[in-house]
Amino acid sequence: MHELAVAQSIIQTVSSHLENKNIRKVSRIYVTLGVLSGVEKGALLESFSLMPKQTLFHTTKLNIKECELVVYCDSCKRQSTIKNGFRLQCASCGKRTSRIIKGTEMTIDRITYE
Numbered sequence: 001m002h003e004l005a006v007a008q009s010i011i012q013t014v015s016s017h018l019e020n021k022n023i024r025k026v027s028r029i030y031v032t033l034g035v036l037s038g039v040e041k042g043a044l045l046e047s048f049s050l051m052p053k054q055t056l057f058h059t060t061k062l063n064i065k066e067c068e069l070v071v072y073c074d075s076c077k078r079q080s081t082i083k084n085g086f087r088l089q090c091a092s093c094g095k096r097t098s099r100i101i102k103g104t105e106m107t108i109d110r111i112t113y114e
């Protein structure tokens with residue numbers, strides 16, 4: 001499962017970020033998941049819970065915020081949020097567009113620790 005690799009990379013990223021800091025445990029990791037990131041929320045949560053955890057991550061909670069797809073239309077210079085499905089289409093004029101502003105990324109936004 002692809003999400004296992006993602007969960008592992010989250011742990012690695014956070015570990016290296018907190019290296020050399022005097023931390024007892026990581027409480028929460030806040031992640032934003034774009035609808036087109038290719039990562040499924042439920043699967044990622046499950047994968048995260050399956051990770052063999054070092055002491056630091058023993059009780060860590062993963063908070064996942066999902067981010068909708070936002071596209072930009074060159075014709076009417078507007079951004080639209082795609083609510084239904086993944087059709088890359090402007091909500092104002094109906095033209096198709098391939099300019100994606102948001103929704104394909106997976107980012108670690110915040111980490112809380114003790």
Ligand SMILES: [Zn+2]
Nearest residue numbers: 073076090093
């Ligand atoms: Zn438009």
